[in-house]
Amino acid sequence: MKPKPNSNLGHILSEQESGILNDWMTLQRSAGTRRADLINDAELHRQSKEFLSAFRQGVSSGKLDDIHAGDWAAARDIVADIARNRVRMGFTPSETATFIFSLKEPLFRAIDGDGMKDELWTITTLLDKLGLFTTEVYQKSREEIIQKQQREVLELSTPVVKLWDGILALPLIGTLDSERTQVVMESLLQSIVETGAGIAIIDITGVPTVDTLVAQHLLKTVAAARLMGAECIISGIRPQIAATIVHLGVELGAVITKATLADAFSLALKRTGQTIQRGRQDSAQEAGRGTYSDS
Amino acid sequence: MEHIPILKMGEFLLVSIQVDMHDRLAMTLQEDLTERIVKARARGVLIDISSLDVVDSFIGRMLGHIAAMSRILDAETVVVGMRPAVAITLVELGLSLPGIRTALNVEKGMDLLRKASRQNHRESGGHRVPAQG
Amino acid sequence: MSLLRAETMPVRSDSDVVQVRQHVRAWAVEQGFGLVDQTKIVTAASELARNALVYGGGGTVRLEALNDGMRKGLRLTFEDHGPGIADLEMAMKDGYTTGTGLGLGLSGAKRLSNEFELHSTLGEGTRVTITRWK
Numbered sequence: 001m002k003p004k005p006n007s008n009l010g011h012i013l014s015e016q017e018s019g020i021l022n023d024w025m026t027l028q029r030s031a032g033t034r035r036a037d038l039i040n041d042a043e044l045h046r047q048s049k050e051f052l053s054a055f056r057q058g059v060s061s062g063k064l065d066d067i068h069a070g071d072w073a074a075a076r077d078i079v080a081d082i083a084r085n086r087v088r089m090g091f092t093p094s095e096t097a098t099f100i101f102s103l104k105e106p107l108f109r110a111i112d113g114d115g116m117k118d119e120l121w122t123i124t125t126l127l128d129k130l131g132l133f134t135t136e137v138y139q140k141s142r143e144e145i146i147q148k149q150q151r152e153v154l155e156l157s158t159p160v161v162k163l164w165d166g167i168l169a170l171p172l173i174g175t176l177d178s179e180r181t182q183v184v185m186e187s188l189l190q191s192i193v194e195t196g197a198g199i200a201i202i203d204i205t206g207v208p209t210v211d212t213l214v215a216q217h218l219l220k221t222v223a224a225a226r227l228m229g230a231e232c233i234i235s236g237i238r239p240q241i242a243a244t245i246v247h248l249g250v251e252l253g254a255v256i257t258k259a260t261l262a263d264a265f266s267l268a269l270k271r272t273g274q275t276i277q278r279g280r281q282d283s284a285q286e287a288g289r290g291t292y293s294d295s
Numbered sequence: 296m297e298h299i300p301i302l303k304m305g306e307f308l309l310v311s312i313q314v315d316m317h318d319r320l321a322m323t324l325q326e327d328l329t330e331r332i333v334k335a336r337a338r339g340v341l342i343d344i345s346s347l348d349v350v351d352s353f354i355g356r357m358l359g360h361i362a363a364m365s366r367i368l369d370a371e372t373v374v375v376g377m378r379p380a381v382a383i384t385l386v387e388l389g390l391s392l393p394g395i396r397t398a399l400n401v402e403k404g405m406d407l408l409r410k411a412s413r414q415n416h417r418e419s420g421g422h423r424v425p426a427q428g
Numbered sequence: 429m430s431l432l433r434a435e436t437m438p439v440r441s442d443s444d445v446v447q448v449r450q451h452v453r454a455w456a457v458e459q460g461f462g463l464v465d466q467t468k469i470v471t472a473a474s475e476l477a478r479n480a481l482v483y484g485g486g487g488t489v490r491l492e493a494l495n496d497g498m499r500k501g502l503r504l505t506f507e508d509h510g511p512g513i514a515d516l517e518m519a520m521k522d523g524y525t526t527g528t529g530l531g532l533g534l535s536g537a538k539r540l541s542n543e544f545e546l547h548s549t550l551g552e553g554t555r556v557t558i559t560r561w562k
Contacts, residue, residue, distance in 0.1 A: 139497065186464060189379035196399050224382035229375065229397035229404075301488040315449060317442035318478070349449060349467060351474040352532045380467040388471060389522055 009111070009119045010060040010137050013052075021052055023106035033098055038089050047082050052103065054078035064122050067129045076133065083134040084141055100131035109162070153180060160191040168197040169267045171262065173206035178213045184274040185221035192230045199268040200225060203261045204238030215250045222255050231271065233257070235264035299324045301331050307408055308335065311343040311403075321357045325404050328361055332368045338415070339408035343401055345376025355390045362395045371411040372396065375404035429496040432538055439477045439506070440486040447514060448477045452504065455491055460499040461562050469502060469560040472537040476506045476556050479533045482506025483526070484554055494559075501542075501561040509553040 013020070015154075025045055030035065039047075061071030079100075086096045095270040107123050161169045170188050192200055202218065204210065208216075222232040235258040237245075245252065258264040268276060297320060302309040308331055310324070326356045328340060340357065344350065362372040385392070396411075397403035437451060438444055452473040456466040473489070487508030494501040513519045517527040520538070525531035534556070538544040543559035 004392060007419045182464075186379060186383065193379060193399065196403070197349065198399070198403070219384045220383065223386045223391075224379065227382040227397060228379065229383055229399045317446045319442050348453075349474060350471050351471050351478075352529060352536060353474070353478060356529065380463045383464050384467045384471050384540065387468065387539050388475075389532055389539065390536070421494050 009064075009114070009122060010056070012119075013056040013059055013109055017052060017056060020106050020110050021049055024048055024052070024103060027105055028099075028102060031102070033095060035091065035095065038091060047085070047099075050078055051082055051100070055103070055126070059122075059126070064126065067126065067133060079119060079130055080137045083137040086134075087138055087141050093135045096134045096138065097131040097190060100127055100134055103127055132200070153183070160188055162195060162197070163201070163265060164269065164272075165274065166196070166198045166272045167265070168192065168195060168200040168243060169203060169265075170200060171203045171206065171261070176207055176210065176214045178217065181214050181217040185217055185224075188221065189224055189228065192225060192228065196231065199231050199233065200271055201233045201235055201261065201264045201268060201290060203236040203239065203264070204234065205238070205261065207236075210241050210244055212248045212250060215248065218250070219250070231256070233264045233267060235259070235261045296323065298327055301327060303331075303335055305335075306336075306338040306412065307405070307413045308332065308337045308340045309343070310340070311346070313346045315347075315349070316354070318353055321354060325357055325364075329364050329368070332365055334369050337370050338412035339371045339373070341401065341408060342374045343376050343404075344374060344381075345378070345400075347381065348378065350377070350381050350385060350392055352388065352391075355385070355392055358392060358395055359414075366394075368416065370381055371408055371415070373398050373404040373407050373411075375399065375401055384411065429494060432495055432500075434490065434492045435517055436488050436490045437487075439480045439489055439508075440525065441481070445474065445477045445481060449474050451491060452502070455493055456502055456560075457561075459493055459502050459562060461502070461560070465560060468540040469558070471505070472540040472560075473504055475533040475537045476504070476558065478529075479556075480506045480508040480510075481553075482529075484510030486510075486552075489495040496561075499562050501559055503557065505555065505557045507553065507555045512550040512552055512554055513546075513548040514550060516546065520546075534543040 024049060027049055028044060028048070029041070058067065058072045058075035061067045061075075063071045066072070083096055086099070091099075104123060104127055107127075108120065108285075111119050111123070116144065159171060161171065163169045168188070170184070176184075188200055188202070191197070202221070204218075218234060222234070225232045233256045237257055237259065256267070258267060299310060299312060299314075299316070299320065302311075308328065309358060310328065312322075312324075316324070331337065332340065340361065342361070347354070358372075358374055365372045373396045374392070396407060398407050432523040433455075435451070437448055439448060449470050453466060453470050456469050461469070477489060480489070487506060487510070490505040490507070492503040492505070494503055519526050520535050521531070522535050534546065537556070537558055540560075541558035542561050543557075545557040546554070547556075548552060548554040
């Protein structure tokens, strides 16, 4: 009776596990890709042992062609953990995949013998799939980091302030990149809807430079606000930025601009039919009597 | 055939577009409104698009036509409730809705209509008899 | 690049255009697009679907959900067997229309998309493909 293909593989892995592990460690230690700066010997040994064990578990499940089958779940989790750890350690996705692929050599040596062609092929394809799987894990965790950072950026850079009834202000600070500007502008438009404010002042006093893309986003926001039924005033345009705008040939058209936030606020009040009147000034001394002394 | 309901509020007509209209329905609305403006001798039309999550060039053109026809019939049109995502997309699309007045919500839109129709009334110097319908 | 899902829809009536908008919205949501990106591609789809119906005599749209490893995308291919476009350059100009539209369909759809491809043969038909990436 012809032996079932690959029936030997699980058997060999169990029997020779420690031998294979030692062999593998020796090979890794002498490899040019050792990266002793990122991982020490003890930790490398631990990861290798863990992976070899996971591999054996998967193989003994019997399913040798699909690492996404249920039987491989436990093994996959271990591999994913190793991959995530390596992300944190600073390994590149290629280095992590290479770590997986490097198990081929010791395994091939262990199954050396005639009639083992099937086993050879199985080892190769399984390790290929697992190596590629680590790359996917890598990408997914990078994506999660980026999304988390994006959310943080969103929280930090959407400081829409209500200056007065019907008047909002958006004081922008720092360098604006295209993505941040878009996020912030959408948030401004949303605030306009939520508060029903007829005027929004976008103050760019704190913005050192403005490039064409950012200028275009600003203009698009003003246009969008107008379509919705609100007006925008751009204030805080410093001489350098004014020069850049002219130099870039950006057409401001009907967009209202003011040099200072104060001027913009004053205009906004007029536009909304409001005025601020000077009333009786409270005496500062009266208010602070008996609460502190200067000496 | 379906029709989008048109409400009468004093001398103004109010339309709230709540469904994703197919083109024929939009054309029907245009016709219905024109008819109602004449019948009711309305001074203004308020179109609430706060439920619309998409406004394409066809709807944009419809709104423009409604505004133009109303004007000929001596009524003002105000479009209210445009969503930010829609506004941003329209700007990108290159649709500027010329000749269409907009306001953030129904309240502000009605304010705008009242102001505009008062101005109209003064300018035309006549006495308008509001009709039933 | 991998194709996650594909579907072809008819564009032969007014209500088909509405269906296309709704399907594109659902697919965009599934691909994780933000609200503004969703609105952009749905609006572009509406323009192109209408073009296929009104100028192309009806046609189909193929929706494809993509993943190029780094990001997810949505590709829409509108195809009709109508008269085709006589002057491609003019057709892409804002405001140009051979009908009663605003002339923003093709140029607008291009502006609202990350990738845009237009093929047209007189007497045979037109194919427009737009792609938006997350």
